[in-house]
Amino acid sequence: MQSSALPRVPTTTVFNLLTLTLSLLLPLPSLPLSLCRTSCGAVTVSYPFAVDDGCGSPSFRRMLSCNDSDLFFATPSGAYKVQSIDYAKRKVVVFDPAMSTCSILQPHHDFALTDVQAALIPPSDDTIFAVLNCSVDSPVANHFKYLCSHDVGGHTCDEMYGTCASFRIFRPAAPQLANQSLPSPSLSPPTSTSTSPPCCFTRYATVKFMTMNMLDCTHYTTVIDAGGLEKSGPLDWTYGIELTYAVPESTACDRCKRSGGACGFDAESEAMLCLCSPTLNATLQALGLATEKSLLRGYHSTQPYLSF
Template identity: 60%
Template sequence: MTIIPHLALTHKHFLLLILVALQALPPSVVAAAIALSPCRTSCGAIAIKYPFGVDDGCGAPQFRRMLNCNATDLFFVSPSGNYKVQSIDYDKQKVVVYDPAMSTCSILQPHHDFVLTDIQSAIIPPSSDTVFALLNCSIDSPVLNHYKNLCFNFSDHSCDELYTACNAFRVFHFLTNSSPPCCFTGYDTVKFMSMNILDCTHYTTVLNTDGLRGIGPLDWVYGIKLSYTIPDTGCGRCTQSGGVCGFDTETEGMLCLCSPSSNSTRQCGENLRINTSHTLKL
């Protein structure tokens, strides 16, 4: 009598057998059979689309690890901290973030620097209609002396408005019985000079400044609007084939992610391969 050995298939072996079977099928059949997206498409109420990704290997490699998603909220990650993402406008290529540690018209908080990496400064800097208001500056501040050309009034607003209209900033007026110097400036100023160098004790940021003429500080929108550019990697061809644009986590070369276990270099259904090292966790 022939005795057939007992085959104990583990979960890992079972998945490997499936992968071997899938490799024998035409790519179009595999793409249709495995339609699950390998990348999360939202974080809370905010949609996650290219060039962003919250899972490593998703989106464009230039934006790798810039966004972090916890249970309910999305954050923009920079060297100076995590900034809660309020919204992403994919048509206008704008991201609005808010710093919970920043001073506003209603709350005064210890200052800290807003810092981006060199890559972030190049591909997702604050937009031109985001103004940094440097408050309670020393008379020796560089922006009031050698670099005073960096300060400007936006939409006919002045520093005095902040000191008189905002409860949080009135303390500076009370301490000196006057309005201490301040400066409305752009991101490039704080990019190259820290708050200590600027010799200003606090800052706040206001967005959509082009539309604030005649509107007082109590009704300004406080936050930072980031303006990003999308790298031209041929992502459209991938999405039209039903895939999700991503990249190899080791080489950062572009991949068209067709399922949790397969990807292609350009589009789904072409050059499709089973990937057991990066996208499938056994």
């Protein structure tokens, strides 16, 4: 009677199974999630944003930076202080310290975003750009005047020139004050018999394609809450820029967060990773998200992460 031989198991399969078992039993190298900072000053920093490289979404990589207690949004035209991030409404409010407002006149300045930023996190329609002190030959006073509204919430350019202390310099003085110093901000603005220089209330799309030099205007300011400006005057408006963004859709990232991990990416390849929690339970749950191949890759790495 001939005995049947047991089938031979390939050596590579045995090795892979043993390696997988060890990767589940042995602790992963420790990289606490605290390395992905969750706040900067009073502003919460969460996905898709991050201030540490390898955290958050690679689409928003290096857009935010934390300087001591202040969070900044980096653009080609400068660093804008982040005042708040509303993750439910997906809105970010930033303020340009070099921008003119109703109370201070700043030097000539442009607002510019990279092409990626303009696509991923542009100013919302609730942000009004007021382009000030334009020449009579300005494109927005001639061929492109359809891009402008000459009042917003019932407020006109003349009102801004007359009400805001910083913008009164643009308002022609009455004849009796022509050779005198500017009036005190506490006094009512003088009545002018001349025409004030053109200005333009517009959206981001206008300043996106035309610089201040192209617009032939000297200054700009931005105001938030376009729908509520009629309830208050320029002195009480909220000056700043509201940005709106979309969160990259990723079921793997959602599963990672539910497991207690944090979504991140490889700094070299920008492949998405799950940065696992240092607690055992959350780590094992995060491990359960991956295939055998990614488990092995996560184990042999210097970081407790999983590739998606």
